[in-house]
Amino acid sequence: GDSVTQMEGPVTLSEEAFLTINCTYTATGYPSLFWYVQYPGEGLQLLLKATKADDKGSNKGFEATYRKETTSFHLEKGSVQVSDSAVYFCALSSGGYQKVTFGTGTKLQVIP
Amino acid sequence: DADVTQTPRNRITKTGKRIMLECSQTKGHDRMYWYRQDPGLGLRLIYYSFDVKDINKGEISDGYSVSRQAQAKFSLSLESAIPNQTALYFCATRETGSGTEAFFGQGTRLTVV
Numbered sequence: 001g002d003s004v005t006q007m008e009g010p011v012t013l014s015e016e017a018f019l020t021i022n023c024t025y026t027a028t029g030y031p032s033l034f035w036y037v038q039y040p041g042e043g044l045q046l047l048l049k050a051t052k053a054d055d056k057g058s059n060k061g062f063e064a065t066y067r068k069e070t071t072s073f074h075l076e077k078g079s080v081q082v083s084d085s086a087v088y089f090c091a092l093s094s095g096g097y098q099k100v101t102f103g104t105g106t107k108l109q110v111i112p
Numbered sequence: 113d114a115d116v117t118q119t120p121r122n123r124i125t126k127t128g129k130r131i132m133l134e135c136s137q138t139k140g141h142d143r144m145y146w147y148r149q150d151p152g153l154g155l156r157l158i159y160y161s162f163d164v165k166d167i168n169k170g171e172i173s174d175g176y177s178v179s180r181q182a183q184a185k186f187s188l189s190l191e192s193a194i195p196n197q198t199a200l201y202f203c204a205t206r207e208t209g210s211g212t213e214a215f216f217g218q219g220t221r222l223t224v225v
Binding site: 029031032034036041042043046049051054063089093094098099100101102104105 | 116122141143145152153154155156157171181202204206208209211212213214216217218219
């Protein structure tokens with residue numbers, strides 16, 4: 001079945017540091033890929049997405065590129081802020097029913 | 113008002129009790145989902161529904177049941193709650209299509225004692 005593997009956290013960075021959160025996936029066909037973010041006490045919200053190979057999703061300074069050859073969708077940001085502290089989930093959607101499968105989440109803590 | 117509303121937000125219940133978690137959405141989407149979130153396990157799919165007459169089990173449906181009362185309402189029931197069902201539960205809704213965004217409720221924190 002479909003699966004998403006993302007790096008374990010927590011990840012602790014200083015403000016203005018470079019962020020990478022790795023995500024790889026296994027899926028049949030051609031999935032759509034997503035990054036969701038969960039701030040404390042809230043539900044998940046979409047951060048960015050990519051629907052086909054080589055697409056780059058971007059939002060709020062975050063970027064991720066759909067790499068079919070390496071089945072990866074790594075999240076990057078050039079300069080993190082304290083307000084980026086949250087849990088980040090990589091996810092995919094595929095198959096006839098288009099179920100969404102999530103990774104285990106990576107907690108990011110940014111310190112001033 | 114929120115696009116996806118879950119009630120209650122918090123609930124403590126005793127082992128063996130029946131409990132219902134409710135979800136309603138104003139997005140007009142056909143697809144609705146119930147997930148549970150546990151530390152270190154991410155979100156796992158319990159049930160999903162593509163319309164009122166189409167309800168499907170997810171990866172962890174044992175011990176749960178659902179009801180799609182209308183396009184906008186999707187309820188999750190625990191027939192006889194047990195402590196390992198203590199978790200954060202999320203309802204979500206999506207428009208039809210492979211690359212569409214899922215909209216989540218704020219979650220229900222359920223504790224079974």
